[in-house]
Amino acid sequence: MRDCKICGRKSGDEELCEYHQSALTNLKSAYEIWSEAEEHLAWEEYIKQVNELEETGRWVKEIIENIMSQNGS
Amino acid sequence: MIITEKPTAAKRIAAALDAAKSPEEIKKGKIAYYECRRGDDELVVVYALGHLFELQQVEKGWTYPRLESKWVPKYEVDKKATNIKPIINLIQKLSKDIDEFIIATDYDIEGSLIGYLTLKLACKADPMKAHRMLFSSLTDADLEQAYSSKGGLDFPVIEAGHVRHEVDWLYGINMTRALTLSIKKVAGWFKVVSTGRVQGPTLSFVAERERLINLFVPTPFWTIHTIGNHKGNEMDLEYFKKQLSSRQDANRIVDELIGQDATVDSLNQRTVTQQPHPPFNLSSLQAEAYKHFGFKPSRTLAIAQSLYLDALISYPRTNSEMLPPTLDIKGILTGLGGMKDYAQMAKSILRGNLVPVQGKKTDPAHPSIHPTGEKPTKQLSPSDKKVYDLIVRRFLSLFGEPMIKNHLRADITCGIHKLYTRGLQIVKRGWSEFYGPYFKAEEKTLPNIKQGETIQLVSVDFENKYTQGPPRFNPASLLKLLEKENLGTKATRSSIVDSVKSRGYTQGDKFELSTLGFAVFETLAQYIPDILSPRMTRQLEIEMDNIQEGTEKRENVIKVAKTRLLSYLEEFKNKEDQIGETLVNGLQRYWKDTEELGPCPKCDDGILRVVRSPKSGKRFVGCSNYKEGKCDQTFPLPQRGTISPMEGMCPYCDHRMIKVVSGRRSWTTCINWSRCPGRQEDLKALDERRSKKKVDETGGQES
Structure with a gap:
């Protein structure tokens, strides 16, 4: 049994708990909409913009911060 | 004996x-009863x-399961209910001669x-x-009528009441004890964590x-935002697509429209007749009072x-939105x-x-909420007056004529692009005149343009926006959902x-789920999802309605x-350790979120926490090292409202920022607010406001 690397909740065999896993899935699927909306939008720039928006959900922001910290940005 | x-x-x-309309009030200590005479009846x-x-x-x-209960005087269950004992004693004593x-x-x-x-x-x-x-x-008339037409007791309704209390008692005490004792077992703390038959599903929403x-x-x-010019008059025009999904499209449309001439294609007018809103039942009154007064x-x-x-x-x-034909409407008006305040309107109606x-x-027992027409015998408080005015005006509006509105629209084309502008004209105010301040519609005149005329597009630009997430509940919208779900x-x-709020499961005016609320929800969802369903x-609820209608028996339900x-509790017992552990983790997160304010600036190794003085009950910020006598750092806190720690530090004094939510107001400050150099102006202004209020209240007698 593993703990979610973001919040420490039990996450079964996965790296992320169900909430942060869903947040990551949503973040990835919204990238498609953003890519069509904004030409040549790189993933890094996309998550930076999403993270700055007030409307972005808490778990999504936590996932973004985790990705950014891994990338060293 | 009449029991009220x-x-x-x-x-009353x-x-x-x-x-003679003057009953005798017989006082017995702090309580009283009345004696009166009506015909031959005493x-x-x-x-x-x-x-x-x-x-x-x-x-x-204090354990579970506990399935058997009995009715006892309230003061035996609730030690604070000391005022109940003399009332029961008085009724008992008076009953002997009835x-x-x-x-x-x-x-x-x-x-x-x-x-x-x-x-x-x-009374036995x-x-x-x-x-x-x-x-x-x-009112006198209703009460006299009720006395002369009194019947037997409504036993099915009483049975339904019995069942509601018994079932709520069963679920409330057993589930709450199960949750609380699981925490005690795992961590040794006694922290009451409650849930109930309706509270569980409400928390889950x-x-x-x-x-x-x-x-x-x-x-x-x-x-796209467009401003058109017609014979020197400017007007706002809307692009026919409310939202464009790409920046490229938005850029292209702006380029294609700017400086161009557009033509008025058509002018349309649609007349709409709007009837008054229905009479108030409790939930529509509550929704409207929240909307207008924030109650x-x-x-x-x-x-x-x-x-x-x-x-x-x-x-x-009452659930009813109907006024019965027997209601003395003329008398009320x-x-x-x-x-x-209502004389002119009532006379015209x-x-x-x-x-x-x-x-x-409909409601089998009561009509919709309506004024009785009785004049207040005492001055109403400002809040009472607001709700009373809302009820009276809603009642008056029911007799108003329909409101007639003209929706106006001009369609405009520019090449392949379509634009439009709209107007609203209220032809006849009708019932809304009576509903007055509680009805708002902004009239907007349509520019004076004719079909075939040209409008020059003098300014065209776009705005980048983002979709909004689902809104949080407010008290009125959550209540509406419970009604819709028949809970x-x-x-x-x-x-x-x-x-849900007073248990600490949500925070703020909007129902933002707290970490504690989330922990309870998560635990129940994982281990006993049925209790949240x-x-x-x-x-x-359906079974209780059936009892009330006499088609179901209390014992069966x-x-x-x-x-x-019992099956839930058995399941609970089997998983008590896991449940307790999940709740303890959630509680630790909750306390950290709501009470911890970061490292102590004085001793460095202590943690600042929101604490309450056992003597005065007042809250303040104290250091965790205080108990060991190592640090005496404290900061005062506002005594009203909910306090939540924020991430940032004060730009003036580098102390932790907090958010205070009191009623519908919220503000941010730092824990060092009383000494913070950046907040002295605000403190001075606050002192002045308080002094002014004091002078206003005392009529200036103190000065």
């Missing part, structure tokens, strides 16, 4: 039924204080049960021989909404109840005509046809909405509820 529900009701009922009017009796477990021990008992409590499930229990347990009387007065307002908010990813869209539903109910006890409005706990608009919802009753819903509790509960 509250002291105010007793006084005694005055209404006494032939009447003794006594009062309860809501429920005088409560359910208590039969077996001993030959007929009449229940005159509120005409609803709770009222019927209060009357029945008082009769059976305090035979309910089969007792009578029941049924009324929807406390809030948690599900919070999940959607937490998972929300906004996506961009663009809107939470429980506050509106309390105000409406007090207006009812003053005989100013009809009984507020004449009464309102005697009040300065009285000259017309007195047929009100009706809604669809709870019109009388209990507002207190259920309040309880509206399905189970909705089924029970209780038996099924107990069997179901």
